[in-house]
Amino acid sequence: MNPTPTVQEDTPARTALPQNTLHAAIVDPQMDSMRLLSETAMKFPDALSFSSGAPYDGTHDIANLSVHIDRYVKHLRDQGVPEQRITRMLFQYGPVNGFIQGEVAKMLQHDEDIDVPAEAIMITHGFQEATLVALRGLFASPDDVLLSVSPAYVGIRGAARMLDIPVKGIVEGPNGLEPEAVAAAARAVRAEGKRPVALYLVPDFSNPSGTVVPLEARQRLLDVAAEEGLKILEDNPYGLFARDGEKMPTLKSLDTRGDVLYLGSFAKSAFPGARLGYLVADQIVESEDGGRRTLAQELSKAKAMFSVGSSSLSQAAIGGILVENDYDLRSATRELAAVYQERLAVTLDALAAHFPPERYAEHQVRWNVPRGGFFLTVEVGFAADLAAMERSARDFGVSWAPMSMFYIDGGGDRELRLGFSNLAPDAIREGIARLVRFIESEARS
Ligand SMILES: Cc1ncc(COP(=O)(O)O)c(C=O)c1O
Structure with a gap:
């Protein structure tokens, strides 16, 4: 070939x-x-x-695209947003981190029990850009290593490779990534004089293996992250499709220490052609002059240089879907x-x-x-x-x-x-x- x-x-x-x-x-x-x-x-x-x-x-129907966008525009009008501003939102360059973070925050609260303010969310060009932005922000030195579940979705290894970030794979078991294997991998990286910075995994119905990390292991993973000084990159495109009564809490919803960055995608919950996703990064970044911003706000510098901003049309369409469904994508799907x-x-x-x-x-x-x-x-x-x-x-x-x-x-x-x-x-x-x-x-x- x-x-x-x-x-x-x-x-x-x-x-x-x-x-x-x-x-x-x-x-x-x-x-x-x-x-x-x-x-x-x-x-x-x-x-x-x-x-x-x-x-x-x-179930895709071209006619629905304009219905979703119209629904979002109506939502803005109902909120009293002036007509000229709505026109500008749709046609002009917009804020780097997007304009539907408030709607996404409500959806996350409803569907995932993730309670974060809109300022902790960045709307991105799919999961893929959320990953590039997060990796660019967290990995500061050539000695910084990404730990990743293996086998893993190709998008994570590709994003790391594009940014020259070394990746150490941790082979998962039948129940996904095992916390003690993560701790051992972090120690092994440190023994080589390098710094394990973050851990990537898909706790719910992983791609490619379909594994689910049990609840106890989720809690232990969070403890390991705290003990080893790791941030967790939680990718969750499939959790929404769990059977009724079987949905597991996301790592982010269990995260009391601010160790998890949550990478979301609308590719499976809405449609992939929108190329829309989001990054939840509610950690507070303190600058030398005493300024305090969320990590999502701080990382807008990276997003500005990767893509300037996410498509207004896609944001309006996805925003419309969220509003139409009362921020309840779980019921809608x-x-x-x-x-x-x-x-x-x-x-x-x-x-x-x-x-x-x-x-x-x-x-x-x-x-x-x-x-x-x-x-x-x-x-x-x-x-x-x-x-x-x-x-x-x-x-x-x-x-x-x-x-x-x-x-x-x-x-x-x-x-x-x-x-x-x-x-x-x-x-x-x-x-x-x-x-x-x-x-x-x-x-x-
Ligand atoms: C594990 C995983 N993460 C994320 C995505 C979606 O990424 P994006 O939003 O960039 O389409 C997929 C899609 O195949 C996936 O399998």
């Missing part, structure tokens, strides 16, 4: 730029893994795709949560029907059983790399993601990730039947 995008043959030689003159992060093949994965999957458009984590898009729960159950049932767990010794295939989220992982008896994925898509009509893409320091060579969020139940059943044929064929070869 050719990883380099093709260019016109007649491109003048003088415009050619040796790749190795670019920043190492641009050249690093790991940074390109997601593009390669989606390109490989796209080469086989008839293949059923378990390779992405795209949200279910069956119950039907969506049921869709994801059904897809998870169908995937698990189909796997168990084809590979009875009691006959593991024969088929050598096993998987984890998450209680929510968009993903699960399957262990197989052969190298589940991108070349295998290509054979799977080309010859068997089903694509998936190699787990090795998500491990920080290597691992997951015989594991694959199944993302079932955007496949209807019948497509899931057919996709698993195809996957079974592929796995059986690999086992024979």
Whole structure:
């Protein structure tokens, strides 16, 4: 496979730029893994795709975009905001940290029991920018190290790499990141003369593994953070979709010492095309002249230079959704949560029907059983790399993601990730039947 995008043959030689003159992060093949994965999957458009984590898009309706924006504008008018100011909010450059922080604060209070003032929130260009801003602010020296759950969402390793921040992976267990493993990793980093600064994790239905950190471990993680002087970067795009009665408190809602920065995304709770997320950073920063600002306010200097500000149109649309739903996204997403729960159950049932767990010794295939989220992982008896994925898509009509893409320091060579969020139940059943044929064929070869 050719990883380099093709260019016109007649491109003048003088415009050619040796790749190795670019920043190492641009050249690093790991940074390109997601593009390669989606390109490989796209080469086989008839293949059923378990390779992405795209949200279910069956209810999207273009007409709703203007409804959401109109709803937000009405909300401003109802609050007595002058017409000229509303026009300026939508059309002009706006405040760097955004203008819907108040609405997001109400949603966080309602849905997550996170009680922070609007000044502690920065509206960002998705989770991704929230991460870049947080990392840029917290990591001050080349010796500062980010600890991350491994396997991890590619966005965290990529953001750290783009900022030249070294990452130490901590391999999770069946219940996600183990607090004592975090403490050990922090000590190991310190023993090398470096400083562990922050810890990244997704406590609820992690991507890629679907794990959930139990309550006791959450409390212990907060204690470890305090003992080791770590900030926690809590990423939570999937927690909203927990089954009724199973929702866990976020680390941020349990954080009494100000050790957690919460990274939010509207990609799954509203729609990813808005490219909207937020950073909750309520820590107080004291300047030498005695000034006191929230960390979110202080970090607006970074956001200003990354993106100037977040899209006014997206803020108005998401603001409209929040207002329409009385700041209760949990209730607003119950039907969506049921869709994801059904897809998870169908995937698990189909796997168990084809590979009875009691006959593991024969088929050598096993998987984890998450209680929510968009993903699960399957262990197989052969190298589940991108070349295998290509054979799977080309010859068997089903694509998936190699787990090795998500491990920080290597691992997951015989594991694959199944993302079932955007496949209807019948497509899931057919996709698993195809996957079974592929796995059986690999086992024979
Ligand atoms: C763990 C995790 N964090 C964050 C996101 C969303 O990021 P963004 O808001 O940048 O789309 C995703 C989406 O795939 C994810 O899986």
